[in-house]
Amino acid sequence: MKDASGLIRTWLFGVLNGQISYGGSVVPVYSFAPKDAAMPYILLAGQSAGSELDESTKDCYINKHTFTIEIYSSHTGNDASYVPINTISDSVLQKVRTRTAPTISGYTVISVVMDSMVTDMMDFETKIVAIKILNFTMIIEEV
Numbered sequence: 001m002k003d004a005s006g007l008i009r010t011w012l013f014g015v016l017n018g019q020i021s022y023g024g025s026v027v028p029v030y031s032f033a034p035k036d037a038a039m040p041y042i043l044l045a046g047q048s049a050g051s052e053l054d055e056s057t058k059d060c061y062i063n064k065h066t067f068t069i070e071i072y073s074s075h076t077g078n079d080a081s082y083v084p085i086n087t088i089s090d091s092v093l094q095k096v097r098t099r100t101a102p103t104i105s106g107y108t109v110i111s112v113v114m115d116s117m118v119t120d121m122m123d124f125e126t127k128i129v130a131i132k133i134l135n136f137t138m139i140i141e142e143v
Contacts, residue, residue: 007107008047016044027040040073043070044067047066062142063142066135068135074129085119085130085131085132089117096112096114
């Protein structure tokens with residue numbers, strides 16, 4: 001059995017980096033956003049891998065991986081809106097949750113499902129940050 005977490009993150013980065021735009025600009029994708037990163041941006045956040053699924057056999061391992069994608073936008077004054085993060089999340093969903101199974105070297109992707117979506121905001125003295133959190137589950141089989 002192998003750990004596919006790095007390959008899943010690499011796949012996500014390849015699917016999203018340079019492929020999502022908002023307001024005529026490409027939305028950057030980070031695993032670790034720089035402290036001075038301009039918003040909006042997409043963050044490839046947490047990942048976890050559960051135990052083997054019961055469907056595993058001595059010939060293959062089937063695992064459940066979860067991953068989180070966070071989308072941030074910043075607003076000042078009275079211009080706060082969820083429109084940027086909602087628009088960007090729609091584009092992210094179209095890239096990640098497709099009818100064609102993704103290709104990840106050494107694995108067969110059985111499914112990618114969106115588990116939940118959360119919209120929130122953080123109010124700071126000088127700005128309001130809107131955040132959208134997308135949680136996914138991927139079932140993969142090691143080949």
